[in-house]
Amino acid sequence: MCGIVGYTGNRQVTEVLLQGIRRLEYRGYDSAGIALLEDGNFRVIKSVGKVAGLVEKVGQNGHGSPGIKTGIAHTRWATHGAPTEANAHPHLDSQNNFAVVHNGIIENYSVLRDRLIKKGHKFLSETDSEVIPHLIQEFYQNDFASAVIQALQQIEGTYGIVVSSKNHPGQLIAARKGSPIVIGVGENEMIVASDIMAIVSYTAKVIYLNDGDVALINPNNVEIRNIHNVPVSRGTSTIDWDIRLVEKGGFEHFMLKEIHEQPESITNAVRGRLDHANGTAILSGLNMQPQDLVAIDRIIIAACGTSLHAGMIGKYYFEELAGILTEVEQAAEFRYRNPIVGVNTLALAISQSGETADTLAAIKEAKMKGAQVAAICNVVGSTIARETERGVYIHAGPEISVASTKAFTSQVAVLLMMALKLARSRRFTQQEGIILSNEIEMIPELIQKVIDRSKEIEKIAKKWSGAKDFFFIGRGYLYPAALEGALKLKEISYIHAEGYHAAELKHGPIALLDPSVPVVALANDVLGKDKTISNIQECKARKSPVIVTATEGDEGMKQLTDDVLWIPRTSKYLAPLPTVVALQLLAYYIAKERGCPIDHPRNLAKSVTVE
Ligand code: BG6
Numbered sequence: 001m002c003g004i005v006g007y008t009g010n011r012q013v014t015e016v017l018l019q020g021i022r023r024l025e026y027r028g029y030d031s032a033g034i035a036l037l038e039d040g041n042f043r044v045i046k047s048v049g050k051v052a053g054l055v056e057k058v059g060q061n062g063h064g065s066p067g068i069k070t071g072i073a074h075t076r077w078a079t080h081g082a083p084t085e086a087n088a089h090p091h092l093d094s095q096n097n098f099a100v101v102h103n104g105i106i107e108n109y110s111v112l113r114d115r116l117i118k119k120g121h122k123f124l125s126e127t128d129s130e131v132i133p134h135l136i137q138e139f140y141q142n143d144f145a146s147a148v149i150q151a152l153q154q155i156e157g158t159y160g161i162v163v164s165s166k167n168h169p170g171q172l173i174a175a176r177k178g179s180p181i182v183i184g185v186g187e188n189e190m191i192v193a194s195d196i197m198a199i200v201s202y203t204a205k206v207i208y209l210n211d212g213d214v215a216l217i218n219p220n221n222v223e224i225r226n227i228h229n230v231p232v233s234r235g236t237s238t239i240d241w242d243i244r245l246v247e248k249g250g251f252e253h254f255m256l257k258e259i260h261e262q263p264e265s266i267t268n269a270v271r272g273r274l275d276h277a278n279g280t281a282i283l284s285g286l287n288m289q290p291q292d293l294v295a296i297d298r299i300i301i302a303a304c305g306t307s308l309h310a311g312m313i314g315k316y317y318f319e320e321l322a323g324i325l326t327e328v329e330q331a332a333e334f335r336y337r338n339p340i341v342g343v344n345t346l347a348l349a350i351s352q353s354g355e356t357a358d359t360l361a362a363i364k365e366a367k368m369k370g371a372q373v374a375a376i377c378n379v380v381g382s383t384i385a386r387e388t389e390r391g392v393y394i395h396a397g398p399e400i401s402v403a404s405t406k407a408f409t410s411q412v413a414v415l416l417m418m419a420l421k422l423a424r425s426r427r428f429t430q431q432e433g434i435i436l437s438n439e440i441e442m443i444p445e446l447i448q449k450v451i452d453r454s455k456e457i458e459k460i461a462k463k464w465s466g467a468k469d470f471f472f473i474g475r476g477y478l479y480p481a482a483l484e485g486a487l488k489l490k491e492i493s494y495i496h497a498e499g500y501h502a503a504e505l506k507h508g509p510i511a512l513l514d515p516s517v518p519v520v521a522l523a524n525d526v527l528g529k530d531k532t533i534s535n536i537q538e539c540k541a542r543k544s545p546v547i548v549t550a551t552e553g554d555e556g557m558k559q560l561t562d563d564v565l566w567i568p569r570t571s572k573y574l575a576p577l578p579t580v581v582a583l584q585l586l587a588y589y590i591a592k593e594r595g596c597p598i599d600h601p602r603n604l605a606k607s608v609t610v611e
Pocket of ligand 1: 304305306307350351352353354355356359402403404604605606607608
């Protein structure tokens with residue numbers, strides 16, 4: 001999941017390209033590179049590590065002559081070959097005619113590479129991507145597009161690419177199969193990138209490429225063909241994100257900014273979607289008539305990472321509120337398990353980015369087997385959203401920090417609204433619907449109350465920031481919340497943290513408890529609290545320090561421990577939302593105390609577009 005950018009137009013090319021890959025850095029940040037077509041030749045600058053290193057190097061080397069009109073750039077998440085300068089993109093062919101940046105994995109690269117080496121091609125890197133410029137060189141007979149298309153016809157695997165050619169100054173070619181590509185249409189300029197983050201500063205008018213598309217891009221027009229070199233047409237869309245949303249806005253980290261944005265992002269997710277009079281939800285994007293809703297006899301949720309934890313809470317909502325049998329599947333497992341689905345099965349993908357490869361493949365599998373499909377996504381126009389053609393956008397705005405926060409709470413709010421709609425189409429009375437719809441309206445305020453306690457949470461975080469291991473335990477709706485709390489801590493502080501169902505401790509994990517292993521017990525005053533308190537006693541008996549989440553006013557909890565994360569009183573349905581926000585802040589302040597690179601944790605990326 002690399003980030004790629006290409007530009008052709010009259011602006012300062014290096015500025016556009018470096019700003020672009022800086023905005024895409026959450027996709028990968030172990031090395032970066034740029035290629036500029038200057039005076040008929042490519043000037044290539046690469047560096048290992050963050051984009052900032054490349055910016056410095058370009059500064060030392062000079063941004064090049066004002067005549068430069070075209071360039072491409074890349075920020076990498078290594079799949080083939082270690083993060084070295086040689087393996088950084090862009091890659092060129094032996095005669096330096098073509099420069100290529102690639103996001104994806106070429107599965108048959110070693111066969112292609114061996115064939116090209118036999119023909120005299122010299123390879124400078126260990127990457128799979130380097131075969132692309134060499135293949136283009138092989139097929140090139142003065143027709144740029146045909147050479148690229150013939151090269152791509154040889155490739156098995158996934159790609160999002162941008163190609164520049166010294167024989168065709170001012171022109172770029174972009175193509176996609178499995179990895180996202182979007183083209184920003186400006187006034188006599190075009191910017192092509194892996195996603196809209198790199199484009200929002202220049203234009204709101206974009207073209208999303210579909211799998212198999214190849215785009216010939218000039219400063220004032222784009223021509224699209226399919227992989228058989230036949231022209232195809234693609235519409236333009238408008239981005240509704242403004243530039244301020246992709247800046248830190250005075251916060252030290254995007255993660256803290258996004259945690260603080262949750263009252264607003266949930267308000268956006270709920271706006272215009274609650275019909276309080278009838279006690280139901282209006283989710284027009286689902287595009288399902290009452291008879292379609294009633295026909296659903298099973299729901300399968302497919303997702304990865306934080307979205308999977310949101311899905312687990314969704315399962316409780318769909319089963320308890322709407323009485324629909326629901327399974328939550330780790331997407332990569334679902335796609336290879338030859339699952340059983342029926343025509344009245346709703347397969348629901350949950351994905352912030354809408355690009356996670358395993359989730360996309362899982363939904364394609366369910367579709368192939370005749371299931372109804374839908375998605376809950378944040379990124380408008382993303383591949384999963386276009387694949388399912390129905391669903392709910394969470395409208396959380398751009399989520400830049402690799403660890404997902406505001407997308408999670410908005411996904412859970414949308415799942416609760418979906419459950420309300422399904423419940424009203426079955427067994428919920430109007431009154432019951434009205435009560436739940438009023439509760440949903442309260443979520444932003446409840447979350448703000450937790451954010452207002454940041455100082456208290458920071459104090460507890462500092463106290464335990466030296467621990468090497470952490471346990472998180474919860475029951476019912478708070479069990480997935482415990483899993484999410486552990487994931488947040490793992491992702492950004494590099495502390496080994498495990499989330500467990502509180503009852504599961506006795507069946508093994510309790511063996512790991514001792515005075516050096518803090519346990520975060522989610523003991524809000526909802527169903528399961530008493531049992532969780534017994535589990536807390538078991539942990540204390542093993543001298544493990546205990547941090548609890550407790551409902552405001554539940555003073556008795558102070559007897560159990562000094563470290564209480566106070567949560568506003570809620571029903572069990574809403575309990576995971578403010579609770580997870582407290583755990584997001586706990587993880588954030590622990591990672592901050594440990595001096596961790598919170599927005600770009602090692603080895604991670606914001607969306608995993610390869611298997
Ligand atoms: C990981 C991200 O790569 O993918 C996580 O680091 C995220 O934050 C997971 O939860 C799933 O991503 P998505 O976009 O499908 O929700």
